Amino acid sequence: MKPFQHETLPGMQYYAHFVTAAQQQHLLHHINSHPAAWKRLNNRTLQNWGGLPHIKGMLQTPLPPFLLPLVTQLTDARVFATPPNHVLINRYLPGQGIHPHVDGPAYKPVAAIISLQAPILMHFYHTTQHGAVGQRAASMLLHPRSLLVLSQHVYHHMFHAIAETTVDHIDQLVLNATPDQIATTIPRQERTSLTVRTSCRTIPNMLGRKR
Numbered sequence: 001m002k003p004f005q006h007e008t009l010p011g012m013q014y015y016a017h018f019v020t021a022a023q024q025q026h027l028l029h030h031i032n033s034h035p036a037a038w039k040r041l042n043n044r045t046l047q048n049w050g051g052l053p054h055i056k057g058m059l060q061t062p063l064p065p066f067l068l069p070l071v072t073q074l075t076d077a078r079v080f081a082t083p084p085n086h087v088l089i090n091r092y093l094p095g096q097g098i099h100p101h102v103d104g105p106a107y108k109p110v111a112a113i114i115s116l117q118a119p120i121l122m123h124f125y126h127t128t129q130h131g132a133v134g135q136r137a138a139s140m141l142l143h144p145r146s147l148l149v150l151s152q153h154v155y156h157h158m159f160h161a162i163a164e165t166t167v168d169h170i171d172q173l174v175l176n177a178t179p180d181q182i183a184t185t186i187p188r189q190e191r192t193s194l195t196v197r198t199s200c201r202t203i204p205n206m207l208g209r210k211r
């Protein structure tokens with residue numbers, strides 16, 4: 001697997017074609033066949049698989065079978081040293097997004113983001129001396145079927161976000177834009193992503209056992 005050749009941020013890797021068109025269809029089919037799993041937030045909807053992560057530990061539940069080939073693929077590609085145990089699925093309609101954040105210490109510091117359906121722009125920001133969101137450092141156009149890996153510096157010390165907008169503006173800070181894309185716009189369409197991670201501390205599921 002060869003990462004893209006553009007300039008990148010330390011700890012960030014981008015692979016344009018990580019899943020096949022058939023895999024994308026298969027994943028979307030299974031995601032859409034779990035309507036009850038969607039949790040609606042103000043700015044996106046999400047499905048949480050593997051357990052609810054918490055800084056004190058995650059009550060681990062097994063991942064559903066439809067996600068296991070992806071977990072194996074990521075482990076075989078050495079994105080993860082051991083199979084990840086948690087998958088967050090985010091769905092964004094035009095106008096939706098995710099505020100600047102760091103994924104934080106509830107997970108081991110490797111996040112693998114698989115994008116499906118339509119492209120979306122992800123922004124990366126420096127951290128100020130006081131730990132707040134600083135200047136935008138770069139952006140990445142996340143194409144359908146791509147994989148973005150965030151680790152090391154970009155995981156620990158940079159914020160990432162998706163703007164709540166109906167149109168993404170491609171500018172000079174978009175690291176993987178082609179020259180003819182600069183100064184153009186991309187209208188948003190529904191986009192689904194899978195964020196695959198390893199929860200740091202897991203508590204085996206002992207529901208039903210007296211404590």
Ligand SMILES: O=C(O)CCC(=O)C(=O)O
Pocket residue numbers: 088090098103113122160193195
């Ligand atoms: O949807 C995405 O691409 C990003 C999701 C994300 O940042 C997260 O789940 O922490």
Ligand SMILES: [Fe+2]
Pocket residue numbers: 101102103160
């Ligand atoms: Fe994130």
